Amino acid sequence: MGLHQAKSPARPAFRRAAAYAVAGALPLSLSLLSAAPALAEEPAPAVQPATPIPDSSIRIGTMKLDQPFFLTPEQTQQINDTSASAESVVAQALEAAGVDHARATYTAKTVITDALIGASVGATAVSPIAATGAVIGVVAGLIAGLPFAPIGLVVVPVFGAAVGYAMVAAPFAALGAGVGAAVGAAEGLLSTPPAAPAS
DSSP states (O other): OOOOOOOOTHHHHHHHHHHHHHHHTHHHHHHHGGGOOOSSSSOOOOSSOOOOOOTTEEEETTEEEEOOTTSOHHHHHHHHHHHHHHHHHHHHHHHHTTOOHHHHHHHHHHHHHHHHHHHHHHHHHTHHHHHHHHHHHHHHHHHHHGGGTTTHHHHHHHHHHHHHHHHHHHHHHHHHHHHHHHHHHHHHHHSOOOOOOOO
């Protein structure tokens, strides 16, 4: 007759966890930016010129770093290619909006750099709170893994710690990336682009 079923309390928590998992996958979205659909019959040439980057360097936007010891040259090149693809997509969007080529390229680099810095700052700032989330995840993992002992007492707590940390850190990393991208866009559009090096 007019009976209402109570909603399961697990469902909103599941949706929240799914949203945090998606937010945690933001770095993967950089690699997917290169798969943007073509808007014309012939694809437009890439905005970013292929500049040779030494195998021992990582370039993300305006940042250039030495290759860490734990990365192979192939992984370093993948990072550089992903960064260049993201810059190209941002620069093409700016040029389509009427921004000139030099400013669009410079702005794309500052957006990518500042978004990365903002994500790092956001994740680092919240790390003490996220560590508490990891501890809660470990405890929940121990309880959930008890029926699957002994393996469950090893694997499930580790998974719980990772999920607990990510559920707290990912939104702040995403917020930091958004703020950083906005700062980078303002910096790139308002400041004078550096002069192109003489060839």
